[in-house]
Structure formats: C-alpha cells, structure tokens
Amino acid sequence: MSTATLDAPTQDDAVQSFTVTFIIRRFDPEVDDEPRWQDFDVEMFATDRVLDALHKIKWEQDGSLTFRRSCAHGICGSDAMRINGRNRLACKTLIKDLDISKPIYVEAIKGLPLEKDLVVDMEPFFESYREVQPFLIARSEPGAGKERVQSVADRARFDDTTKCILCAACTSSCPVFWTDGQYFGPAAIVNAHRFIFDSRDDAAKVRLDILNDKEGVWRCRTTFNCTEACPRGIQITQAIAEVKQAVMRGKP
Amino acid sequence: MSSVPFDDFDSPRSGRHRSRGVNWEKWGWIYMRVSGVILLVLIFGHLFVNLMVGEGVKAIDFAFVGGKLSNPFWQVWDTLMLWLALIHGANGMRTLVNDYARGARSRAILKGSIFAAAAILIVLGTLVVFTFDPCPPVSAADAHLLPSFCPAP
Numbered sequence: 001m002s003t004a005t006l007d008a009p010t011q012d013d014a015v016q017s018f019t020v021t022f023i024i025r026r027f028d029p030e031v032d033d034e035p036r037w038q039d040f041d042v043e044m045f046a047t048d049r050v051l052d053a054l055h056k057i058k059w060e061q062d063g064s065l066t067f068r069r070s071c072a073h074g075i076c077g078s079d080a081m082r083i084n085g086r087n088r089l090a091c092k093t094l095i096k097d098l099d100i101s102k103p104i105y106v107e108a109i110k111g112l113p114l115e116k117d118l119v120v121d122m123e124p125f126f127e128s129y130r131e132v133q134p135f136l137i138a139r140s141e142p143g144a145g146k147e148r149v150q151s152v153a154d155r156a157r158f159d160d161t162t163k164c165i166l167c168a169a170c171t172s173s174c175p176v177f178w179t180d181g182q183y184f185g186p187a188a189i190v191n192a193h194r195f196i197f198d199s200r201d202d203a204a205k206v207r208l209d210i211l212n213d214k215e216g217v218w219r220c221r222t223t224f225n226c227t228e229a230c231p232r233g234i235q236i237t238q239a240i241a242e243v244k245q246a247v248m249r250g251k252p
Numbered sequence: 253m254s255s256v257p258f259d260d261f262d263s264p265r266s267g268r269h270r271s272r273g274v275n276w277e278k279w280g281w282i283y284m285r286v287s288g289v290i291l292l293v294l295i296f297g298h299l300f301v302n303l304m305v306g307e308g309v310k311a312i313d314f315a316f317v318g319g320k321l322s323n324p325f326w327q328v329w330d331t332l333m334l335w336l337a338l339i340h341g342a343n344g345m346r347t348l349v350n351d352y353a354r355g356a357r358s359r360a361i362l363k364g365s366i367f368a369a370a371a372i373l374i375v376l377g378t379l380v381v382f383t384f385d386p387c388p389p390v391s392a393a394d395a396h397l398l399p400s401f402c403p404a405p
Binding site (some may be wrong): 216247 | 352
C-alpha cells in the first residue's frame with residue numbers, strides 16, 4: 001500500500017516541555033483555619049499560560065482547586081490573581097515570561113475577602129463601582145431616529161478608560177485599598193472617568209461630587225501600583241489625576 | 253426617550269455617609285502640592301545662603317544665626333519655612349496613620365501625638381524667630397556670658 005501518510009512526529013520534532021513547580025495558596029473554609037501553600041509539578045510548554053497550568057492541576061491532580069475563569073482570553077476579567085507577587089490575568093501570563101527555574105507562586109488578589117483558594121468576594125469591589133453611577137446619564141434627547149453624535153476627538157478623550165474589564169487587578173494592588181476598604185479604589189475611579197469625560201454624558205458634576213469625598217480621589221497616593229497591575233495597559237494613575245483636576249475645576 | 257429629572261441626582265449616595273461642609277481631604281491634598289512647591293524654593297534658598305554664599309559653611313556660628321534672625325527678611329523666610337514644613341510633614345504622617353493604623357484608639361493616639369508635636373514645635377519656633385536677641389540686657393557681672401560681638405554694657 002502506498003497511501004500517503006504523515007510521518008509520526010519523532011522525539012526530536014516534539015516541542016520541548018518543562019516541569020514547572022507551582023506553589024498555590026489554598027484555602028478551604030470548611031477545613032482550613034488559615035490559608036496554606038501547596039505545591040504542584042506540572043508539565044508545561046513555553047507558550048502555555050498560567051491558566052493552563054491551573055486547568056491541568058484541577059483536571060489531572062487535584063479537582064478541588066478553585067478559581068474563576070470564563071473567556072480565558074483576557075476579556076472577561078474573571079481570573080485576576082497574584083502571580084509571583086504581581087497582579088495579573090492568569091490567561092494572559094505566559095510560562096515563557098516567568099522564571100521557571102524557581103517555583104511560581106499563585107495566590108488570590110489581596111484586599112477582598114477570601115472565599116476559597118483563588119476566589120475572593122468581589123462584592124465590595126462592585127459596590128464602589130456601582131456608586132460612581134457607571135452608565136450614561138443624558139439630559140438631552142437625540143433627534144428622532146438619530147444617535148448621539150460625537151466627534152473623534154471627544155471620543156478619544158476617554159478612550160483609555162473604556163478598556164477596563166473590571167478584573168480588580170488594580171484595586172486589589174492599591175495599598176490604600178488594602179488598609180481602607182472604604183476607598184473607592186482605582187477601578188471605580190477609572191469607570192467614573194469614562195463617563196465624566198464623555199461629551200454625551202450630563203452627570204459629570206454628580207460623579208465628581210461623589211468622588212470629592214473623604215474616601216474619594218484624595219486618598220490616592222499616586223503609587224502607580226494600579227497602572228502597573230492593569231492587564232489592559234490603562235494609564236490609571238493619570239486618569240485619577242485627571243479626575244482630581246476636574247474635581248478642583250468643578251467640571252470635566 | 254424622555255428626559256431624566258435631575259432632582260433624582262441630588263443625593264446619589266444614600267449608602268455611604270457624606271459629610272457636608274469643608275472637604276478637608278481635598279484641601280489637605282491641595283495644601284501638600286502648594287506647600288511642596290513653595291518649600292522647594294525656601295529650603296534650597298536657605299541651604300544656598302547658609303552653605304554656599306560668601307565663606308560658605310565655615311561662616312555658620314552663633315553670630316551668623318543671630319544676625320540672620322535679627323533681619324526681618326530672614327524672620328519671615330524662616331517662619332514660613334517652619335510653618336509650611338511642619339504642617340506638610342505632620343499631614344504626611346497623618347496620611348501614614350490613616351493608611352497603616354487599624355484601631356480607632358491607636359489612630360487617635362498617633363494623630364494626637366503628631367498634632368501635639370507639630371503644634372509645640374510651631375509655637376516654640378515662631379517664638380524663637382521673633383524674640384531671639386543675641387545680646388540680651390544683663391548685669392555687668394554676667395557680661396562675660398554674652399557673645400564677643402555684643403556692645404559692652
């Protein structure tokens with residue numbers, strides 16, 4: 001028989017894989033009093049992501065490992081976690097970008113109540129998000145059958161802050177938020193910024209009033225932790241500074 | 253689409269207590285920026301005049317300080333520097349307490365101590381700047397205690 005077949009890949013052609021050690025901060029509220037560190041060895045390719053490692057651990061080694069993920073492609077913002085001490089999305093962190101000669105530490109984001117393993121209670125985060133009224137509030141009506149027209153420049157004014165996916169990587173990297181849960185946190189201010197500087201929106205004054213609070217923008221220490229943590233590359237500290245200036249002016 | 257009545261927005265935050273009146277956090281923040289810029293000029297001017305002009309650092313002695321503090325220009329300069337720097341520093345320390353001290357009691361104690369330290373230093377410093385007299389009137393028996401540049405009594 002002379003059927004054309006693909007040659008079976010030989011050992012030499014195989015993509016090289018590495019044994020990577022993950023040390024994961026586990027917490028099961030039904031068993032543990034305190035969180036504990038547990039290590040797993042996982043066979044990984046350089047192009048795999050930390051999320052793939054978590055999947056392999058959950059599917060092949062320990063089914064009780066608990067974490068959030070939805071889209072797995074950096075859009076839904078479910079899998080923000082602290083990887084080697086930095087807040088990142090597990091689905092956007094490639095193994096080749098980490099130093100695998102040492103173990104990789106993975107833990108839940110800080111500053112929010114730990115529920116289980118890598119899952120935290122996001123309610124305080126979304127509570128301050130809701131408080132800045134993150135929706136369009138317009139007084140005027142567009143013409144019949146028309147949409148609200150906005151110039152390219154007006155749209156560009158707040159373009160950066162439209163990229164937020166509410167993963168909480170910024171807010172849970174903020175030292176002020178860690179010690180003072182009353183602080184709105186960077187994510188809420190970013191989403192307020194998105195509407196404050198939107199030319200179609202008419203409630204900038206209301207949002208500036210909300211953020212001109214004891215626990216509002218003035219608590220920001222410009223440590224830039226949020227800007228470094230943002231998986232979307234939003235210039236968060238700059239956005240907060242712009243909101244501060246808008247509060248002082250009384251208008252955007 | 254109907255227009256939204258704006259009266260609904262008058263009290264947007266019912267969940268969180270919001271105090272009316274002076275917003276101290278805002279003014280504290282503005283104070284830090286403004287005093288910081290002024291202090292840059294005052295402190296580096298102070299260092300330049302004391303350490304580099306003329307003979308430089310060798311010129312500093314009791315007479316040098318006495319002479320500066322009897323000049324109204326330096327009195328105002330030093331008083332401004334004293335007030336701005338101490339309030340700037342104390343407000344920064346208050347921020348640290350807000351960030352790191354957990355208990356209401358320890359916060360109160362720490363903030364009280366910071367306020368007391370700053371207030372005492374400001375009062376004391378201001379008193380010295382405006383009442384300092386290198387050649388106080390003394391009896392002839394104590395005249396040897398006066399610095400050499402004072403006119404003989």
